[in-house]
Amino acid sequence: MKIINKTINGRFVKRLNRFEGIVDINGREALVHIPNTGRCRELLFQGASVLLEVRESKTRKTPYELIMVYKDDKLISIDSQVPNKIVEEAVRGGLIEEIRGYEYVRKEAFYRQSRFDLLLKKTETSEKNESCYIEVKGVTLEIEGTALFPDAPTERGARHMRELAAARREGYRAAVIFLVQMDDIKVFSPNKLMDYNFAEALSFARSEGVEVYSYNCRVSEGEIVINERVKVYMS
Incomplete structure (x- = not known):
């Protein structure tokens, strides 16, 4: 996925609330939108080097979108809208080896009380056994080389896992990435x-036949692309 708008570097000053923060841009403090409601405490601290995307719009309070953070020399994407786009792009391009052979892709597909990120079908009229629900979770927390999710309690995430398990029991293929x-x-x-409850819900879903995958990304200031599969350790 290309970063198509202009980007500028800055230094993080403080977080005002879940969606807004202050960043120093060449000695001038500016309001920025933070597209991630997670805590991100290990990333968004005073003085952290950040990358802003400039998105001009009359409806925005600020043109600045905080999309990436440097952790030492590693660039981390924190935009919570990016994972869905990257996985959809990868699925359509056949880049995820475990999930290929689907011609029809629908975004934000409802199932019971949940809305999953993708519904894949071999054809538009495919039956359950030729259809696959996919839920995508973006991961920004890393401790000693291990990626962890979530970085804040998520009852919604646990519900998604239970609903994926229900879809699998009903005959659909189901996966979380x-x-x-x-x-x-x-x-x-x-x-x-x-979040012990989420971990238990994920373990339950896996025991019911839900497939659990993880991939990392190559991240630069101009592009984010899916890279290679990551080992999933459930303990």
Whole structure:
């Protein structure tokens, strides 16, 4: 996925709320939109080097979108809208080996009380056994080389896992993809210390036949692309 708008570098000053923060741009403090409601405490601290995308619009409070953060020399994407786009792009391009052979792709597909990110079908009229629900979770938290999700409690995430399990029991193929929004990560694990209920829901879903995958990304200031599969460690 290309970053098509102009980007500028800055230094993070503080977070005002879930959606807004202050960034120093060449000595001038500016309001920025933060497209990630997670805590991101290990990334968004005073002085952190960040990348802003300039999105001019009359309806926005600020033209600045905080899309990436440098952690040491590693660039991490924090935009929560990016993972869905990258996985959809990868599925359409046949880049995910485990999920190929589907011609029809629908975004934001409803199932019971949940809305999953993708519904794949071999044809538009495919039956359940030729259809696949996919939920995508973006991962920005990394501790000692292991990517972890979530970085804040998520009852919605746990519900998604239970609903994927229900879809699988009903005859659909079902999968969750944890997209690690950084490079050089080899292991992914559910963050039990942060959200035990989500970890248990994921484990239950896997036992019901839901497929669990994780991929990392190559991230640069101009592009984010899916890279290689990451080992999933469930303990």
